[in-house]
Amino acid sequence: MVLFAVKELGELIVTKLSQKLIKSNTGAIALRRVLMGGSAAVAMGAAFAPTSASAVVCGGSVGSTALLGNQFACGINANVPILALGSTAIGQNVTASGITAVAVGNNNTASGLLSSAFGIGNTASGIGASAFGNGNAASGAGSAAFGVLNISKGIGSAAVGVGNTSNGAGSAAVGVLNTSDGLGSSAVGVSNTSKGDLSTALGNLNKSNGIGSAAIGIGNTSDGAGSSAVGLGNTSKGALSTAVGNLNQSNGAGSAAMGIGNKADGDGSVAQGILNTSSGKLSVAQGIGNTSAGLGSTAVGVANFANADGSTAVGNVNVITPASTKATSVGSFNGIDGENSTGVGTLNGILGKNSTSVGAANLVIGDKSTILGTTNAVVGDNSTAVGTVNGVAGDNSAAFGAFNGVIGDGSHAMGTLNGVIGNGSNAVGTVNGVIGDGSNAFGTVNGVIGDGSNAVGTINGVIGDGSNAFG
Incomplete structure (x- = not known):
């Protein structure tokens, strides 16, 4: 009986003391926890003012709040708003306002559901978004911004590095000052921009604007859908076109410009080598300084000009005029102005349709005429000069x-x-x-x-x- 009386008296004294401490707001709630049979509320600092049995503010916290539902706040101005159930704020001036959000570090805010902000000055506002590092902002649902001053706006996008921005859904901007605007696009390297959906800009100062296009290297631009610009300063404007090398342009649909300073303007055309231009559809210019302007024309070698449809100029400095459909010039310094005419050799000239000059320093003026040899001349239709220094004037x-x-x-x-x-x-x-x-x-x-x-x-x-x- 004596022991029982002592126990009752002890409990009464402790209870009275606890009530006085609570009324005085001294924060000595630890004693109440003992008396109430192990409540989940833990008080370790003078700034603790809980209203729920499952909210926690760690010791030494100043201006911090954790009010409901498995919340935890620790630090200076570490805040978990009343509706942010299951959230955590640790550090200085951090706020975890999203449900089950986490904000750790200095001046971080995690406002999105299941969002995370770690580091200094980060903001994670998108659902399930993550911002790690310094000055990052992840606003897109499921997006991630890692590094320094990165912004991930697109749903499921990622901005990683320094000063990157991922605007497109499912896009990625990785490196320094890259921007991924297109759906599922990627900008990787330094100052790249991927605007087209499913496009890729990789390297330095590249732009992939077309859907499914790729710009890889330095200063390349891929404008056409499905186009590729690879190397230095290349531009692929045509759909499904390719520009590879340095300072090439593929403007025609399905065209290809490869080498240095080549330009493929015609649809399905090819310009390969140095300073070649294929402006005709389905034309080919290969070598140095060649031009294939006619439909299905070919200019191969050095400084050849196949200007007519279906014409071919192969060698050095061969010229076929625009009126010379299906004409052929093979060799050096040959010139043709006439349909279906052929010049083979050196310094041959043809002014006429269906005529042929083979050899050196020959001249044909007339239709269906032929020269074979050296320094021959024919002026007339259906005439022929064969050999050396022969001249014909007549039909x-x-x-x-x-x-x-x-x-x-x-x-x-x-x-x-x-x-x-x-x-x-x-x-x-x-x-x-x-x-x-x-x-x-x-x-x-x-x-x-x-x-x-x-x-x-x-x-x-x-x-x-x-x-x-x-x-």
Whole structure:
């Protein structure tokens, strides 16, 4: 009985003392915890003023609050608002206002549901967002901003590094001063921008603007959907186009510019090498300083110009004019102005349709005419010059050999140093000459002046119409 009385008296004294301490707001709630049978409220500092059995403010806290529902606040001005159930604020001037949010460090705010802000001056406002480091802001749901002064706005986006911004949903900006605007886009490196959905900008100062495009390297821009710009200062504007190397441009849809300073303007065109331009659709310019302007044209080598549709210029300084459809020039310093004409060799010139010049320093002026050899000239339709230093002026005429000349329609000179002036006349052999229509000189050193006359043999001469000399 004595022991029981002592126990009752002890409990009464302690209870009275506890009530006085509580009324005086001295914060000595630890004693009440003992008396009330182990309540979850723990008081370790003078600033503690709980209203729930599951809120905790750690010792030494100043101006901190934790009011309801498994809340924890520790530090100076570490605050967990009344509705932020299950949240934690640790540090100085930190606020965890989102449900089950965490704010740790200095001047951090975690306002989003399940959000986290760790470090200095971070803000996590998106649902499930995370901001780690210094001065980061994660506003997109499920987004992450890690590092220094990063901003993640897009849903599920990530901004990692220094001064990066991820605006697009599911996008990533990683490195220094990168921006990912497009849905699922990536900007990685230094000062890159990925605006197109599912685009990639990787390296320094790159921009991927087109949907599904890629800009990789330094100062590249991919504007076209599905386009690629890789290297230094390249631009891919056409859809599905490619610019690879330095300072190339692929402007046509499905075009490719590869090398240095190339430009592919035509759809499906290719410019490869140095300073080439493929402006025609489905055209090709390869080498140095070539231009393929015609539809399906080809310019390969150095300073070639295939300006007509279906034309081909291969070699050095070959020129095909825009009117020369399906013309071909192969070699050096050849020029063609005529449909379906062909120049092969060096210094060949053609002014005519369906004509051919093969060799060196030849000139054709006329349709369906042909030159084979060196320093030959043909002026006329359906005429031919074969050999060396032959000249033909007339339709359906021909000169074969060396130093032969023909002036007239349907006339021929074959051999060496033969000359014909007239229509339908012929000089065959060596040093023969004919002046007249329908006349002939065959052999050596024969001469005919007159219409319908003939000189056959050696050193014969005829003057007059219808005359002949044999021997």
